[in-house]
Amino acid sequence: MICTQPPRHDVRGRRILIAEDDACSRLHLVHILLQMGLRPRAARTGRHLLRLFAEGGAAVILLDYHLPDMPAPALIQQLRQERIRQEVPPIIVLSAGISPGQGLQLQQMAVRHILDKPIDTQALQELLTALLPPWLYAEDALPPHRPAAQTARLRSLLADELGEWERRMPELACRPTQLLEWLHRLHASCALCGAPSLGQQAAAMETRLRRGKRLSDSALQALQHQIRQTRQALTGIPGPVTSDGISNRPPDLQADAGRSRHRARPKDQPGSPRRPPRN
Structure with missing residues (x-):
């Protein structure tokens, strides 16, 4: 038409x-x-x-x-x-x-x-x-832009990249110059895609390297753990899918960090025995 x-x-x-x-x-x-x-x-x-x-x-x-x-x-x-x-x-x-x-x-x-x-x-x-x-x-013509869908698409791409970066961590740990460049890119990608916790951790480690300080093994392990946790948060939360196949509910990374550890206790069901009150 x-x-x-x-x-x-x-x-x-x-x-x-x-x-x-x-x-x-x-x-x-x-x-x-x-x-x-x-x-x-x-x-x-x-x-x-x-x-x-x-x-x-x-x-x-x-x-x-x-x-x-x-x-x-x-x-x-x-x-x-x-x-x-x-x-x-x-x-x-x-x-x-x-x-x-x-x-x-x-x-x-x-x-x-x-x-x-x-x-x-x-x-x-x-x-x-x-x-x-x-x-x-x-x-x-397409409908107006959908910022939530765009964010979800970017986060999906970030999840793929985090898998690649996690595999390269042992190699980069032995090469400070490449590690510095990689941390800078990781910080920029996280800022773009809305993963602030990982981005701040990468930025702090980048600053430390630029000041000539060494990164400890425990710090590198903590970064690798944060990368893995962020990737799981990006890929493990289903949301409503739009007509173009993009999730319209991007994951809340900060809220997800404690979701697996703190589960809300179910309320007492009708007819179930109640625990006696503590004295």
Whole structure:
């Protein structure tokens, strides 16, 4: 059904693919896209992105230049091999630093959009709005943004990342420089997704390392325990599921911390014997 009103430049509902191996950057990008009402799908590797693209295409692709399994030019070339089945959408390359030779190679591949890291939120939003066409049909429009659903989606992504970080803890404990960078990213991700207890613990440990102090084994064990507890809280509380499959009741991490330890005693049932009062 054609809209009776003139078309608005509404980008909501478009499927955006992200290829980014850094967990904090990936969460930040997802957060920006959700705020715009877009439908982000994130991949850690180029091969994962190729699978997502084959499954359902995309309106725009955000592509980190340095992925663990292939550089951006190789991935772009493989994406364009899919043109027999579907057109390749606009590609935005993200990088903390591209050499003149790498930039020239991207230009020769007709890649016109490169954003430097750290990503400027406003610049990314303006570029996406320019690249995405306005919807013309009423069924293309989505309902207004749902902050609770967006928060639940971000927390679901954080839960996945915490599993990866928990596995890397023993390795990072022996590498102070990498541990410092990792703690900074963990703090930022927790602040973004609403996990304050873990974020504050990571920030305190980051400050201690920056002051040249050593982290004790007990402190690292406490952090690993907090990561595990936070991940369980994020994944273990069911909530009402909306039509798009996203929980609409994100878990309350602070309340959940003591929920398993403090269970309310059931009230006496009618007809059950009462305990005699203590003298």
